[in-house]
Amino acid sequence: MICPFCEPDASRIFYDVDPMFLCLWDGFPVSPGHALVIPRRHVATWFEATDQEQAALLKGIEHAKWEIEKQYQPDGYNIGINTGAAAGQTVPHLHIHLIPRYKGDVEDPRGGVRYVIPDKANYLSVSDVPATYQIGVPKSCKGVMTGMDVPMIDALRDDLVHADRVDLAIAFILESGLTRIESHLLDVLDRGGYVRVVTGDYLDVTEPRALLRLLDLQDAIEHPDATEQLAGRLECRVFETNAALGFHPKGYLIGRHGGEHVAYVGSSNLTRAALERGVEWNYRLTRQSEPQAVATIEEEFDKLFEHPRTVPLTEGWVEAYRGRRRQPAHVREPVGVDTEVEKPAPPPKPHSIQQEALAALAKSREAGDRAGLVVLATGLGKTWLSAFDSSSFDRVLFVAHREEILRQARTTFRRIRPEARLGLYTGKEKLPDADVLFASVQTLGRARHLERFAEDAFQYIIVDEFHHAAAATYRRLIDYFEPQYLLGLTATPERTDGADLLALCGENLVYRCDLIDGVNQELLSPFRYFGIPDAVDFSNIPWRSGRFDPDKLENAVTTQARADNAYQQWLQHGGSRTLGFCVSQRHADYMADFFISRGVKSAAVHSGPTANPRTESLEALEAGELQMVFSVDMFNEGVDVPHIDTIMMLRPTESRILWLQQFGRGLRRAEGKSHVNVIDYIGNHRTFLQPPMLLLAGGSDRPGELLMALERLELGEFDLPAGCSVTYELEALNILKALAKPSSVADATATWYRSFRERHGERPTASEAWHAGYDPKAVRKGFGSWLGFVDAESDLSETHAGALQANRAFLEALEITQMTKSYKMLVLLAMLSREAYPGEISIEDLASGVAHFARRSRLLADDLGPAIEDRDELIQLLEKNPIDAWVGGRGRGQASYFAYADGVFKTKFGEQQAQADALAELTRELCDYRLAQYLERLQGKKRFAPRIVCSVSHAKDRPMIFLPDRSMTPGIPSGWQSVVADEEPYSANFVKVAVNVMRKEGEEANVLPNILRSWFGENAGQPGKVNRVIFEWKDDAYVMRPLEAQADGPILWREYMRKDIPPLWGYEFSGSRWNQGYVSFDKHIFLLVSMQKAGLQDQHQYEDVFLSSDQFQWVSQNQHAQEGKAGQAMKHHVERGIQVHLFVRATRKTQRGKAAPFIYCGDVTFVDWEGSKPITIRWKMIEPVPDYLLETLGIRKTQ
Secondary structure (H helix, E strand, O other), rough: OOOOOOOOOOHHHHEEOOOOOEEEEEEOOOEEEEEEEEOOOOOOOOHHHHHHHHHHHHHHHHHHHHHHHHHHOOOOEEEEOOOOHEEEEEEEEOOEEEEEOOOOOOOOOOOOOHOOOHOOOOOOOOHHOOOOOOOOOOOOOEEEOOOOOHHHOOOOOOOOHHOEEEEEEEEEHHOOOOOOOOHHHHHHHHHOOOOEEEEOOOOHHHOOHHHHHHHHHHHHOOOOOOOOOOEEEEEEEEOOOOOOOOOOOOEEEEEOOOOOOOEEEEOOOOOOHHHHHHOOOOOEOOOOOOOOHHHHHHHHHHHHHOOOEEEEHHHHHHHHHHHOOOOOOHHHOOOOOHHHOOOOOOOOOHHHHHHHHHHHHHHHHOOOOOOOEEEEEEOOOHHHHHHHOOOOOOOEEEEOOHHHHHHHHHHHHHOOOOOOOOEEEOOOOOOOOOOEEEEEEHHHHHHHHHHHOOOOOOOOEEEEEEHHHHHHHHHHHHHHOOOOOEEEEEEHHHHHHHHHHHHOOOOOEEEEOOOHHHHOOOOOOOOOEEEEOOOOOOOOOOEEEEEHHHHHHHHHHHHHHHHHHHHHHHHHHHOOEEEHHHHOOHHHHHHHHHHHOOOEEEEEOOOOOOOHHHHHHHHHHHOOOOEEEEHHHHOOOOOOOOOOEEEEEEEOOOOOHHHHHHHOOOOOOOOOOOOOOEEEEEEEOOHHHHHHHHHOOOOOOOOHHHHHHHHHHHHOOOOOOOOOOEEEEEEEEHHHHHHHOOOOOOOOHHHHHHHHHHHHOOOOOOOHHHHHOOOOHHHHHHHHOHHHHHHHOOOOOOOHHHHHHHHHHHHHHHHOOOOOOHHHHHHHHHHHHOOOOOOOOHHHHHHHHHHHOOOHHHHHHHHHHHHHHHHHHHHHHHHHHHHHHHHHOOHHHHOOOOEEEEEEEEEEOOOOHHHHHHHHHHHHHHHHHHHHHHHHHHHHHHHHEEEEEEEEEOOOOOEEEOOOOOOOOOOOOOOOEEEEEEOOEEEEEOEEEOOEEOOOOOOOOOOHHHOOOOOOOOOOOOOOOOOEEEEEEEOOEEEEEOOOOOOOOOOOEEEOOHHOHHHHOOOOOOOHHOOEEEEEEEEEEEEEEEOOOOOOOOOHOOOOOEEOOEEEEOEEEEOOOOHHHHHHHOOOOOOOEEEEEEEEEEEOEEOOOEEEEEEEEEEEEEEEEEOOOOEEEEEEEEOOOOHHHOOOOOOOOOO
């Protein structure tokens, strides 16, 4: 037999340098990072190894420990050797186990190596590698449960796992109890099960809010496409008591088709205390053990459910019950309900970022806006934000495109509005007057459903992010209603992704907070992203309409080789609780089976019949009983497993929105969780550019910018929040760089256009091009118009191309017509929304439509002035401009495209009915673009900062402009803006912290470095140079010019307050960044040292001391490791061109208790170091400390 350690699997070896030993990952790990150290010579036991081999193996343990801690954060180790068969040795080749241990990996770790991890000790035993993870096995077989030793909830949940029939007869139902089984009941309904509930009004104990939640469940399954064969059924009834007849049963009946039927009878109401902690007596019966008793209970339930005193539970019944309900009995006298335990949880409070967004929304409304877009990164609670912001409005509409989103949104709103009437709109008019209505756009967007509501039926409308393809349906819905405020929500940071939603919101971006901000404010978990090359050749998989062919994709990724690679990546980078996203149900099942065969406790969760139960799997994952859950898309949103520490992207990225949602499942912060690992596969298709665009390029989809970001990452110059990292294997990085490299097409707009089309499966609109920084007018020279260019790219259907050809003159005129006011676009939008274009519309309806659109935006409302509230005055205004000009042919080409007579305004073109819809779509596209262009110009005047003073620094040997702190300088724009420099027009990209690119119209080349060098010389932005520029708003653009260089740089041995240090190098002070001892920029490192740290906790006390007048010992923070980014930057700062600046103060506070200043000690250079986490570094000072400061800085004067 071949010895597995004499010829080990090369893919498992991670250290192969020493001639005496090697290190490899264990093939059957008992914990993440389980490593083996083995001698190269075939020797059976430790006692047969030579002294030299034993010493080398001990050295190998240190190497293995170092490698483990590069990838994992163990809390301890077990080191063990099995010697002889009696001791468990199965391979007769000496090997030392180094097993990382983690808090909570076993219930009681005491005893250590006496009994390491019993259920994983014998990996050769078939019983230790279960064929499937056992979910739903009752934790107790007891017939009687008293609540003290075995809470009823444990057995109840286990029985619900596979149930398809549930009957509950419960006297008292409180919200606290219902929430304990609510998700399990929803799982039953999702499986097509049948749930019946009968409760009562006895003693007024049952809570109205609990009854409303039951109705929420009932609504959740009554969607328009449901049938009894496909969806479950929930029936709720109430037993109405009187003085002579009470109601006090507590019975739970649970059944499974072809399986066991169980009944619980006893004392437990549906309350938290009764299910989890109260002294209760409950008896669990099964049909198998006591068939007659169970049958009798089932018969009695049927009788009770149909009892004459039971009535259907409805919204109206709950309202009447709430009105007549006396002070609850459990407040007046004990009836077995612990009022403290059962007290409803208070609604959550908005966190800091949500508070900022709420303030911005309030300011937007105060300014007169009636619509606005909020960009909030996944995990920061955009749905919660909408619930908070709309809480003061009586009627609210929440619109989304998926049922799952609506359900989750309703659950969120229920926490904020526990007594409100919340309903899903199903087209059945169940609850047309709900306080908050959650509607799918597919249903409500239909004309026959819209017409059931008045235009002002809702005061506040929330629109969740949507894909471009759904824009027309959303637009129809939004154009119909006229709320007091329209809120658009998106998690995608790039304006291109939300161009359609931004247009619906009047181009009003109210607030934006991205992933990096969330991590910096410690609201999201830090992430460690690993980009892995995918062996699948995606060029062989057809790509249609923005996605891969699903069948061919499934076959390509569902292979043993790819699964084994995923397993190896998980061993290296995974944690203890992993969520893996797959391409299909079969793929998820395959991956779960593969991982189970490797001894990993796994489950597959999806909507198919082979899936494990959703709720039980998530609970097991959170509890650590499961290590891995594979899903398709059920967990994109709404997953409440805070301790998920690993996300595996096993599917290609076809949608930014979807990728961010999946990424966000691991961003929840939790006690003991330091970060989330993200394992993402990178393939040879442009769609794989989307994750690095989101993580590195601020969402920009310009290939050139992404390529720059990838190069900076490769050089170690990319700045990420503390605890975050982005690491690509070399092959994956090369794939991305090749994909991101701009094509040979000379025209930049065409290059971007084709890249967009390839990634999204459809062409961009004119407004999407505008928001991406590519003005559609750039293609007019070669193609006459934007639509002419689109036609040349073969992206117009035959009908649309015909509409363009027949109406080219008007469409080209519309694209270039001058806009001193918004009237023309408002008129066309009003006609389009009334389906009167091409066609005719009464002047009254036209004026109404114009006012409707203008009210969304304060800027557009200002255009109309007082006329917006006076229909007659507005009619006169529109008749004068633009109707008179359009009818009289006073536009470009002197052509008359419209007629107006007898109060009717109509088009004189578009007579071909077959092309009418296509013409309307093309016109709408141009209107959106021109209005976006116009509003951005107005926003520049009224919303952008009038003056922005910036510093010039450099990155990758190129000067660039760094912006001041946005919180200190409100109104700094984001994205592409028109800029004039040296009287030449440019487009400049304002990213989060910098202006990194400027280019001329229609060109891709970045001319910013050349401009800065022409102003400040070849050394512009280099260390020691203090160069500044200023942006000043004039007319329709920013004018950029240089500020004179200031000579007052840092002065050696002078005292500076912390806030005064950044400006010395042209940086803005930010408390979150500068209130720490180590601050890093591209070419500068600042060490801000307090030598006596009174008041700080022990873990923040470091031994910082002057060893002499020209040597300083500095101890880093605990997270810094020698091999880390910061450690390597400090060690190699000279060759990398990084300056290290030392600022020191003796104490943190002055005698008066105020912050003490720092003394600038000049630049220092690296001498040597020792240790890791923290690192102790010796620095050599360029200038020695002068004698007069020796005593102040605690330096002993040498003789």
